[in-house]
Amino acid sequence: MNRVRIDLPATRSAGIWTFFLSMKFSRCVLFCIVLATVNVSATAQVAPSATMTGLSLSGGAEGSMFQPDYAGQGVAQTSPLALYGMGAYFDARFTRWVQIEAEGRWLHWREYAGINENTYMIGPRIPIHTFGGFTPYGKVLVGWASGSFLNGRATAFAYGGGVDYRLTPRLTLRAIDFEFQQYHVSPSIWPYGGSVGLSYRFF
Numbered sequence: 001m002n003r004v005r006i007d008l009p010a011t012r013s014a015g016i017w018t019f020f021l022s023m024k025f026s027r028c029v030l031f032c033i034v035l036a037t038v039n040v041s042a043t044a045q046v047a048p049s050a051t052m053t054g055l056s057l058s059g060g061a062e063g064s065m066f067q068p069d070y071a072g073q074g075v076a077q078t079s080p081l082a083l084y085g086m087g088a089y090f091d092a093r094f095t096r097w098v099q100i101e102a103e104g105r106w107l108h109w110r111e112y113a114g115i116n117e118n119t120y121m122i123g124p125r126i127p128i129h130t131f132g133g134f135t136p137y138g139k140v141l142v143g144w145a146s147g148s149f150l151n152g153r154a155t156a157f158a159y160g161g162g163v164d165y166r167l168t169p170r171l172t173l174r175a176i177d178f179e180f181q182q183y184h185v186s187p188s189i190w191p192y193g194g195s196v197g198l199s200y201r202f203f
Helices: 016-022 027-042
Strands: 056-067 083-093 099-109 117-127 134-147 153-166 171-183 192-201
Touching: 056 099, 056 171, 083 192, 099 134, 117 153, 134 171
Parallel strands: none
Antiparallel strands: 056 083, 056 192, 083 099, 099 117, 117 134, 134 153, 153 171, 171 192
16 A cells, blocks of 8 residues: 655644634535525425335535545645635435445645545445434545546545434435544545535435
8 A cells, every 4th residue: 555654733723613713614515505405495395214224325416515634735734725625426225324435536726836636435324313304424435536646646534523404205305424544654644635526216
């Protein structure tokens, strides 16, 4: 496995939450919200419980904003710019507690010093509880990352969760999805960020 040598600084800029509060929604995120709003106003259907049993497969698209945790010059540190990008995800549901999520994300907008990141991951997704159409969940994914600053690709992990909201029997809004990622380089860097998306249930 190829690795990049990055030296960690003694201190880092604080604050995951400060970072998120200071960021503005990208156009792709706003598009997802507008699309969801139009869909809600167009239909008042409620998914019957029968549709939630057995195998199901959903696929969707999302807009993302991530702090790459790298600002160039071989040093792992907070970037002055957040990376924007698009992603795709698939959720396979086998039972209430056995679910798998696969995702790909490409962060190439608003690059600082030509730095970009791509990730391809898969792993278990655990729904916590469903109430009023909202389903919070947690997930742990593993895969690989590539980027302009990596020599090849690196093993990557993602620890996160979010909230899905069922709009219709087929459409689900990913109201928020948050991930803390770990790139297995020397030493590790920890990109983190959030996404908003919309998925369609195929069956």
